[in-house]
Amino acid sequence: MSDNSPTSGKQLVTMTVNGEQTEVAIEPRRVLLDVLRHDVGLTGSKKVCEMGDCGACTVHLDGAPVYSCLVLGIECAGKKVDTIEGLAKGNQLDPIQQAFIDHDAFQCGFCTSGQIMSLKALFEDSPKPSDEQIVTAVSGNLCRCGAYQNIVKAAQAVRDEAKPETRNDD
C-alpha cells in the first residue's frame, strides 16, 4: 500500500464542536455519535438504536439536525457540529430547555437531548412555527415514556412567548 492510500487506521480529524475547534484521532468507521461520546467527552447525545430509528442521538451538522449514529466522524472534517451541551449559555438555559422543564416534557430524559436539538433547528428556521411544523420537527424522535403531548406543549410555549422579531429601524 502506497503512503497516500487510504487507511482503516486512526486519522486526525478536526471539526468545530459547539464552537470549539476539536481534533480527534479516529478510525473511519467511528460514527459521529461515538466521536462525541468517547473522543470529545460529550455524553449528552444518547446511543439507543444506532440505526437512525429513534432520534436520541440528534445533533446539528452544519446547522441541520441529523442522526449522529448515521454520520461518520471522518466526514465531519471541517464541519460544524452542535450538541445539546452547547445550548445553554453557562447556567442560562435555552428557552426550549426551560420550557421542557416547565411543561414536564420528559420523564426518564433519555430522548430529551434529541428532542430539544430537533426543536432548536426548527426555531432557528422559523421562530413562529405552526403546530404542524412542531409535530413534524420531532416526528423523528421517539419517546418511550410518552411525553409527546408535553413536548409539543413546551414547543408551543416557546413559540407563543417568543418576542416578535425586532425591527431594524427601531
Next chain:
Amino acid sequence: MTIKTPEIESSKNDGDIELSLPLQQDLTDWQTGHEFTVVGKPHSRLEGAEKVTGRAQYSADVRLSGQLYGAVLRCPHPHAKLISIDTSEAEALPGVHAVISQNDQFDIDWYSEEAPLFSDQLRFVGDEVAAVAAVSTEVAADALRLIKVNYEPLPFVTDMDQALADDAPAIHDGDNRVEEDSEYERGDCAAGLQQADITVENEYRTQTALHTALEAHGATAHWSGDELIVYESTQGVHAIHGLLCEKLGLPMNKVRVIEQHMGGGFGAKQTLWKPTLFAALLSRKAGRPVQLLLDREGENLATGNRNSTLQQVKLGASNDGKLTAIKMTCRINAGAYATAGEASNVAGIFQHLYHCENVKTSQVRVYTNTGPAVAFRAPGYVEACFALESAMDELAHKLEIDPLELRRINYTGRDQTGDKPWSSPDGLKTCYERLDEEFGWSQRKAPSSEGSIRRGYGLAAHEWMAGMGNPPAAVFIKLNTDGSADVVTGTQDIGTGTRTVLAQVAAEAIGLPMESVRLLLGDTAIGGVAPVSQGSFTVPTLAPAVRGAGENLRRQILEAAALLLETDATTLEIKDGEIVSTEGKHKSLTVADVCDELAPQSLQAHGSRRANPTDTTIRPFGALAAEVAVDTQTGEITVIRIVNAPDCGRILNSKTANSQVIGGVTQGIGFALTEERMVDHNIGLVLNADLEEYKIPTVADIPTITHAEVNLPDLNANNTGAKGLGELPLIPAAPAILNAIFDATGLRFTQLPINRARVLAALQAQQETAE
C-alpha cells in the same frame, strides 16, 4: 445550647413514628381539605436542568480511567447445543482485554430453572454465549466475529400453541408447561353460567410486546481493590446489590450499586440481567473498569418482554345486566425461561373488578424457544383488561345497556377474594364520575360517519393488584447547620419523578421550602433498603416513611425552638422555614436560626414504613374513554382523544402525575395499534429486534390525552393517602380504543395489535357477510 435528640420510636421499624405533639398523634391529618404548602403542587422535576442540558449521567455516560467496552455474543439458533467454543483468536486481537464464555466454568446459575450462566443448552435466539471487553466498542465487535462456535441445532418450537402439542420438542424436561395450572374458583361458575339470561364468549389473543426502554440494559463495573462498584441501569439498586452479591459470592459491604438517572425500564429492569454480571466478571478478569450496555438487538431479544396470551373468556349475565358468572382460561407464553421478575397475573382482574359470586379462572405458563418474559408495566393486567373489558363491552351491546351503566351495575366496593373492603370503596365509582364529567360520556354523540370515516366511543375500567406499597422503607433526614435538609433514601428515580415527589413530602412534613430540601437516592452505600420500583410501589412505600421522618424532625426543631423562645412547643409551627406561633406572640425565628444555635450539633431523624393494614385491601383503580376514527377505505385508525381517570389516592405532584398518565396512555396506544414482536415460526427467528419494525408510537400517533384527576386521599392505605399511579393509565387504554373501534365500525377485534392489515381483512369479511 445543647439539646438531647429525642428517642426515635420508628427505629423499631414497624410503624410510623409516634409523635408527642397532640395535633399529629396518628398522622391521619392529611384529609381532603387539609391545606398543603408543597404537596400536590405541580413542582418541576428537581433533575430537570441536568436532563435538558445533557449533563445527567446515565450508566453509559460513566467514564472511568482505563475503561473498557463490553459486547455479547448471542446464539443465532432458537434451540441448539453448544458443542464447542474457541475464543483464542478473539483473545489475541490487539485491544481485547478479556473474553468470558463457557470455557471459564463459572459456578453461577441463572433464571428460575438454575441454568448455568453460560449454558451448553441454548434455548432462544439471543441466548448469551460469550462476552468480551476491549478498548472500544468497535474492537469489541471485531472480537465477537473472531469467536468460533460449533452449534448443533436442535428441534425448536416458538409458537405457544404448538409448544403444547404432544410431539412438540421439550424445551426443558417435561411437557413445556412451566408449572401446574393455577386455578381459582369462588361460588359455582358452571351454575352461574346456567343461570345467565345471556352469555358472551370469545377467545382473545394478545401479542408479545417489548418494553423498549430507550436506555438499554447494562452497567459500568469497576473493582476498587476487593470492592465492586456498579453503575447500573436498574429499577432497584438494592435488588441488584443483593443479586450481585449472591451470584459473585461477595459480602454486601463489598458491593455498591449506583444509579442517579435511568433511561426507562417499564418492568424489564426490575431484576439482575446477565450483561451486568458480565461487566463485573470482565472487569475482574481484565483488571480495568468495563462498561457493557446492550445494543438494541440484544435488548429486544434477551431482556424480557410482555408475554403473549391466549385467553378464553365467558361471561354470563341476567337481563338486568348483573354478572352471574365469569370464566377465564389462559395460556401465557413464558419464553424459554422463567425470570425472577415474571409476574403476569392475568387472572387477577377477572377475580376483582366486578361484583360476581361465581368466578373461575385458570392460567398456565408455557415454555417456547423465545426470549424470556418479564413483568412489563402492569403485567397480566394489560393483557387481561383487553379481554375482560372487550367482553363487557360486547355484553353491554347485546343487553343494550350503556357500557358505563353496565359497569356501575356490577360495582363492588369489596375485595371478593379476601372478603374485606377495598381501602377506598368508592375509588372506582369516583373514577366513573370523573370520566363521565371530563369525557362527556353520557352526553356523547351517536357513532357517526362522514365519507369513509367512522367515529366511535369506547371505555374500559380496571383495578390493579399492586400500587399499595409495602415495607421496607427507611429514611434518614439530616438537618444541616444552615437549616437545609438532606433526605437520604435507598430508592431510585426511574423517570417517574420519585426524587421530586419525595422531596415535596419531606418539605411539607418538616415545614421547609422545596429549595431547602435535597433528596438523595440511587446509591446502596448511603440509603436504607428500599424495594424495586415496580408495581406502582415507590411512592406509597417511600412517601409514608419520608413523612414519618419529616414529622419527627419537625418535632425536634419545634422543641429546640421552644427552648429558645421559652415557650411550649405545642404553640409553635413551622411554615416555609419560619417558626411561627399559633398564638401570634413571638419574635421572628427561622429554622436556620435554630440550627445556628445548635451548631456544631445538628438534628437528624429517621422514618420507616409500617406494614399495611390487614382489615382492608389497598387497591388503585381507573377508567378510561377513547374517541376513535376509522377510515373504512384504507383501514387507518386515528385515536382522537382520550380521557383517563385513575384513582391513585392523593396526587402528590399534579405535574408528574399528568406525565404518568399521558405516558401510560401513549404506551397503551402502541399496544393497541402498532407494537408486536414478530417471530417466524418456521425458522424460529425474531424478525424485528430493532426500533424500525418494532413500532412504538410517534408524536403524530398521539391524541389529546386528558388526565381527569380523581385525587381521592386513601388514608386507609398510608399516612400520605397516596397510592401508586405508574401502571394505571396503560391498563385500560387498549380495550377502550378497541371498544371505540367497535362502536365506530361494528368490528369486534379479539387480537392485538389492530393494524391496517387486520382492519382491512375484517372490513372485507364484514362486507362479504353483508352481501
Next chain:
Amino acid sequence: MKAFSYSPAPTAAEASNEKDSRAEFFAGGTDLLTRMKLNIVSPDALIDLKSADLPNGVSEQNGGLTIGALTTLRDIEQSELIAEKFPVLAQAAALAATPQIRNRATVAGNLLQRPRCWYYRNRHVDCWLKGGSDCPAATGQNQQHAIFDQSPCKAVHTSDLAPALVALNARVKVRGADGERELSIEDFFAPPTEDRRRETTLADDDVVLSIELPSDASHSVYLKAMDRKVWAFALVSVAAIKSAEGWAVVLGGVANNPVRLGPLEKALENTDASDHNALDKQHDKAFADAEPLEHNGYKVTLAKRLIRRAIEQLSD
C-alpha cells in the same frame, strides 16, 4: 461495522475509476451504514461522493428539471419549484422517513436503497437476495411483502421517491466506465435476477449524476399508507399524475420495483372518474395478476383504495 478505509472522491470520474467490488460509494449513508452495521455488507473502502463534482440541487433546464444526485430529500421537500411543478415528488419527499434522515439522504441514494425486508436485514438469514437459495418471506411473515411476483425475492421497494419518479418518466444520468450515459427510470429499475441480485441495472462502478424530469406534472399527488402516522415505510403508496397526455399511476411497496399500472392508465382516459363502478372494474383488472402471499392480501385492497383516492383528488 468492520474496519474500512475512507476517501473523498475528487470527481465522479475518479470515483468510478477507483471503485472495485470491495468498495462502496457513500453519500448520505442513511441506508448503507445501516446495512454495514448489520454486517449485510462489509466493504473494505468507502468512496465519499459528497466531495465529487456531482450536481447538487434543483435547477430548471430546457423546460424540465434537473435534480443533482447529491440533492437531499429535504432540498426536494423544500423546493418551491418542485412543490409547484411536481407536487407528487415534493409530497413523496415530505412523507419519507424523518427530518433528520431527509437532511442527509440523497435522491440518488434513495433510488439505490436496498430492501427493508426483515429477512434480508437479518444477518442470520441467507436469503435469495443475498445469494442464498430461497426467499423465506414467501412462506413466512410476509405482511409487508410483494403482491406482484417479479422475482424469487418477495421484498418490496421502499423508496417514496421511486414511484413518483417513475410516474414522472424521469431519466437518470450516470457516469460509468465508458463515460456518461442517460437511461430511463424504467430501465434503471429492474427486478433482481439470478445473476444480478439487486433492484437496479446499474453497473458496480456507475455513479448517478442527476435525475432529469422532462415535463411538469403540476396536477399530481402522492399517497402513502403506513402503520404509524409518520416514520414508517409504505405498506402501499401511489404516485398519480393527470396531464394532457393522460394518466400516470405507479405503486410503491408492492413489488421489487415500483409498479406502473399501464392498462389502468389507459383505461382511465375513457373512464368517468366519478363512476365508481366503472373504476372498480378497472381496478379489479389492474390487480388481476396480483399474487398476494399468505399475510398480505390486504395490500390489494389498500392499493385499490389509495388509487381511487388519488384519482378522486386529481379529478376534482
